[in-house]
Amino acid sequence: MKADLEAPLPAGQESYAIRCRDVCRSYGKLKVLNNLNLTVPQGYIYGLLGPSGCGKTTLLKCIVGTLKISRGHITVLGKPPAFPGHEVPGKMVGYMPQELALYNEFTISDTMIFFGRIHGLTLEKTQERLDMLVTILDLPPKQSLVRNLSGGQRRRVSLGVALLQNPELLILDEPTVGVDPVLRAKIWEHLVKIVKEMKVTVIITTHYIEEARQANVVGLMRNGCLLAEAPPDAVMKQHSSTTLEQAFLQLCEMSDQVGSKRSSPQSGPLENSPSNENGREESRPILGVEPGPADEVEWKVRARHMLPKCRNIAALMIKTLVRMKRLPGSLCFHFLLPVIQITLICFCIGGDPKGIEVAVVNNETSPASFSQSLLSFLDNSSVHQVPLSHADAFDGVYNGEYWGVIGFGKNFTSYLTKRMIQRQVSREVIDGGSVHVWLDLTSKMCQSLSWLIVFAFVEKKLGSMSYLVALPIKFEEPIYGSQNTDFTTFVTPGAVVLLTHYSSCLCSITFYLAVGLTALSFVLERKEGLLDRCWVAGVSSVETMLAHLFSQLFVISIQIILQLLFVLLVFKMPNEGSLVLVIVLIVLQGITGISFGLVISAAIDDEQSANQAALGIFYPNLIMSGIIWPVECIPYPLRYLSLVLPQTYASEALRCIMYRGWGLSWMPVWRGFVVTLGWNTFFLILAMVILKLRK
Numbered sequence: 001m002k003a004d005l006e007a008p009l010p011a012g013q014e015s016y017a018i019r020c021r022d023v024c025r026s027y028g029k030l031k032v033l034n035n036l037n038l039t040v041p042q043g044y045i046y047g048l049l050g051p052s053g054c055g056k057t058t059l060l061k062c063i064v065g066t067l068k069i070s071r072g073h074i075t076v077l078g079k080p081p082a083f084p085g086h087e088v089p090g091k092m093v094g095y096m097p098q099e100l101a102l103y104n105e106f107t108i109s110d111t112m113i114f115f116g117r118i119h120g121l122t123l124e125k126t127q128e129r130l131d132m133l134v135t136i137l138d139l140p141p142k143q144s145l146v147r148n149l150s151g152g153q154r155r156r157v158s159l160g161v162a163l164l165q166n167p168e169l170l171i172l173d174e175p176t177v178g179v180d181p182v183l184r185a186k187i188w189e190h191l192v193k194i195v196k197e198m199k200v201t202v203i204i205t206t207h208y209i210e211e212a213r214q215a216n217v218v219g220l221m222r223n224g225c226l227l228a229e230a231p232p233d234a235v236m237k238q239h240s241s242t243t244l245e246q247a248f249l250q251l252c253e254m255s256d257q258v259g260s261k262r263s264s265p266q267s268g269p270l271e272n273s274p275s276n277e278n279g280r281e282e283s284r285p286i287l288g289v290e291p292g293p294a295d296e297v298e299w300k301v302r303a304r305h306m307l308p309k310c311r312n313i314a315a316l317m318i319k320t321l322v323r324m325k326r327l328p329g330s331l332c333f334h335f336l337l338p339v340i341q342i343t344l345i346c347f348c349i350g351g352d353p354k355g356i357e358v359a360v361v362n363n364e365t366s367p368a369s370f371s372q373s374l375l376s377f378l379d380n381s382s383v384h385q386v387p388l389s390h391a392d393a394f395d396g397v398y399n400g401e402y403w404g405v406i407g408f409g410k411n412f413t414s415y416l417t418k419r420m421i422q423r424q425v426s427r428e429v430i431d432g433g434s435v436h437v438w439l440d441l442t443s444k445m446c447q448s449l450s451w452l453i454v455f456a457f458v459e460k461k462l463g464s465m466s467y468l469v470a471l472p473i474k475f476e477e478p479i480y481g482s483q484n485t486d487f488t489t490f491v492t493p494g495a496v497v498l499l500t501h502y503s504s505c506l507c508s509i510t511f512y513l514a515v516g517l518t519a520l521s522f523v524l525e526r527k528e529g530l531l532d533r534c535w536v537a538g539v540s541s542v543e544t545m546l547a548h549l550f551s552q553l554f555v556i557s558i559q560i561i562l563q564l565l566f567v568l569l570v571f572k573m574p575n576e577g578s579l580v581l582v583i584v585l586i587v588l589q590g591i592t593g594i595s596f597g598l599v600i601s602a603a604i605d606d607e608q609s610a611n612q613a614a615l616g617i618f619y620p621n622l623i624m625s626g627i628i629w630p631v632e633c634i635p636y637p638l639r640y641l642s643l644v645l646p647q648t649y650a651s652e653a654l655r656c657i658m659y660r661g662w663g664l665s666w667m668p669v670w671r672g673f674v675v676t677l678g679w680n681t682f683f684l685i686l687a688m689v690i691l692k693l694r695k
C-alpha cells in the first residue's frame with residue numbers, strides 16, 4: 001500500500017493548497033472519515049475518487065468549512081477553514097455542491113448577480129464573467145429561468161456559479177454528472193486551462209473514474225480513508241493496469257485483504273512538499289494564542305470578520321424580494337391569508353345565533369294575550385318559531401329538530417299581570433306567569449339563545465316595568481369597555497397577535513403554507529444546499545438570519561397594516577389607546593414568530609417535520625395563551641405554564657392598550673413588551689447556537 005503512495009510527483013510542485021492530517025468526522029455513531037490524510041498541491045487538479053458513500057462529500061464539506069471535523073487538522077490556502085479573516089469560506093473558494101443549490105425562481109443572470117454581490121463583484125464585472133461562462137459552459141440564454149432548465153443545464157449553471165469570481169481554489173462535487181460527453185470534455189478542458197494559466201487549484205469528485213486521468217493527482221478513497229494519492233499514470237503503472245478503474249479495483253482488493261490491519265496513509269510524497277510557509281496556521285490553536293502585536297491586528301481582523309456585512313444582508317434581502325416578485329399569486333395569498341383569517345374570526349366567532357328552530361307551545365288562545373305579544377318581540381332572524389303541541393314539541397327536541405321549547409301556560413296573561421300589580425303572589429302565580437324554556441344545552445349556542453329570550457321578554461316588552469321582574473342585581477355602566485362587549489371583542493386582540501405570530505412564524509419554518517415564497521425558504525434552502533453554498537461564498541449564519549428577519553419583517557408589516565385596517569375600520573373594533581403602541585407590539589410579536597421559526601428551521605432539516613413541529617406548538621399555545629378563553633379559567637399548574645408562553649402577556653397588553661387605553665406606564669402593558677422582547681432575544685440566540693452546533 002505504501003508503494004502506491006510513493007509514486008513520483010509531477011515536477012514543479014512547491015506548495016500545497018489543501019492539507020488534511022488525521023482527519024476524523026462522524027455522524028452520530030457512523031464514522032465517515034477515519035484518520036484521513038490528503039494533500040492537494042497548489043495549481044493542480046486533484047481527482048477525488050471513491051465508491052458512493054465512502055465520504056467524499058463529507059470530506060469536501062469539511063474542507064470548505066461547512067462541517068466541523070471531530071479530530072485532526074485541515075489547512076486550506078494557508079489557514080484552517082473558517083479561520084477569522086480567512087476567505088475560505090469566502091471569495092477564495094468556488095464551491096459546487098452535489099445538490100444543484102440554485103434558486104428556481106431566478107434567471108441565470110439573477111443567479112450570477114446574486115453570487116456576484118456576495119463576492120463583492122461590480123455589476124459590470126459580473127456581466128463580463130457571465131458572458132464568458134455562457135460561452136465556456138454552453139449555457140442557455142441568460143434570461144432563462146432556472147426552473148425551466150434541464151438537469152444538465154442546471155448543473156452547468158451551478159458550475160458557473162463556482163467559477164464566477166475566479167477563485168484560487170475550486171471544489172467541485174460531481175460537476176459532470178448528467179452532462180453529455182462533449183460538454184464534459186469541454187469542462188475538463190476549461191479546468192485544465194485555468195489551472196495552467198491562473199494557477200487555480202481544483203479538487204473534483206467524479207463517478208466517471210476514467211475522466212479523472214486528466215487530473216494531475218488522484219486520491220482513491222474508501223471507507224473514509226485514502227488508499228492512494230498520486231498522479232494517475234503512476235497509480236496505473238504501480239498496478240500494471242491500463243485503466244484507472246482497474247487500478248482502483250486492485251487497490252480495493254488489496255485493501256480488503258489487508259483489512260483492519262491497514263491504517264490510512266500517514267506520509268505520502270505529496271506531503272513532503274515544502275509546506276510550512278502556507279501551513280503556518282495548521283498546528284496553531286485557533287483560540288488561546290498568546291497576545292502580541294501581531295495578535296492585536298489579528299483580533300481586529302477577527303472582530304471585523306464577526307461583524308455582519310451589510311453587503312451580504314442586502315444581497316440576501318434582494319434575493320428574497322426577487323423571488324417574491326417571481327411568484328405574484330403566492331405573494332398575494334401570503335398577504336391576504338392573515339386578513340382572511342381575521343375576517344373569518346370577526347364574522348364567525350362571538351356573533352348572535354341566527355335561524356334557530358324553536359318549538360313554541362302556547363296554551364293561550366286569545367290573540368290579545370301577553371304570550372302572543374311577547375312572541376312577536378322575539379327576533380325572527382335569530383329564532384324561527386314553530387307552533388306545536390306539547391308532545392310534538394318535545395319529540396322534535398329529542399329528535400334533534402329543534403333547539404328548545406318555549407312554553408306558555410293557559411293563564412299566562414292573567415298570572416303575569418297579577419305578578420306585576422300585586423305585592424304578594426303565590427308560587428302558582430309566579431310559575432304560571434313565567435315563560436317556560438326547555439333547551440337542548442348540548443350546544444353552548446343555546447346559552448346565547450336563553451339570553452336572547454330574556455332580553456326580548458324582559459327588556460323589550462316590559463320596558464320601564466321590567467324592574468318589577470328583574471333579579472336583585474344591577475349592572476351599572478361598565479368602567480372599561482361597553483355593555484355590548486362581546487366574545488369577538490375579547491378574542492380579536494389575541495387573534496391579531498396570534499395570527500401575526502403564526503403567519504410570520506410559519507414563514508420561516510413550514511412548507512408552502514399558502515405563503516409559498518419566504519415561508520418555505522429557510523428549511524428548503526437548507527435542504528437544497530443553498531444555505532451551505534451561500535455560507536461557502538462567505539455569508540455567515542448571523543447574516544443569513546438577519547436578512548431573513550428583515551425580509552420577513554417587510555412581509556409581516558404589510559400583513560399587519562392590512563389586518564389593522566380590517567379590524568379597526570371594517571369591523572370597527574374599538575381602540576382607546578395609542579395606535580403606535582399597538583403596531584409596535586404586533587410587529588414585535590411578528591419578530592417572535594420569525595425567530596421562533598428560525599429556531600425550528602435551524603433544528604429541523606425537512607419541511608414535513610418543521611411543519612409538524614409548528615402545528616404541534618400552535619394548538620397548545622392557542623389554547624393556553626388566554627387568546628380564546630381567559631387565563632384565569634386555566635387550572636393552576638397549567639396556568640403557570642400559560643404565563644411563560646410568548647403570547648399570554650402580549651395579548652393581555654394589547655387588550656389593555658386597545659380597550660382600556662393604557663400606556664407604557666401600566667404594568668400589564670410594559671410587561672407585554674418586555675416579555676415579547678425577551679422571547680425575541682432568546683429565540684434568536686437559540687437559533688444561532690443551534691446553527692453553530694449543528695455544523
Ligand SMILES: Nc1ncnc2c1ncn2[C@@H]1O[C@H](COP(=O)(O)OP(=O)(O)OP(=O)(O)O)[C@@H](O)[C@H]1O
Pocket residue numbers: 027030032050051052053054055056057058059098
Ligand atoms: N447528514 C448526515 N447525517 C448522517 N449520515 C450522513 C449524513 N451525510 C452523509 N451521511 C453518511 O455518511 C456517509 C458518507 O456520505 P458522503 O455523502 O460523504 O458520501 P460520498 O462518498 O460523497 O457518496 P456519493 O458519491 O454517493 O455522493 C454515507 O454513509 C452517508 O449515509
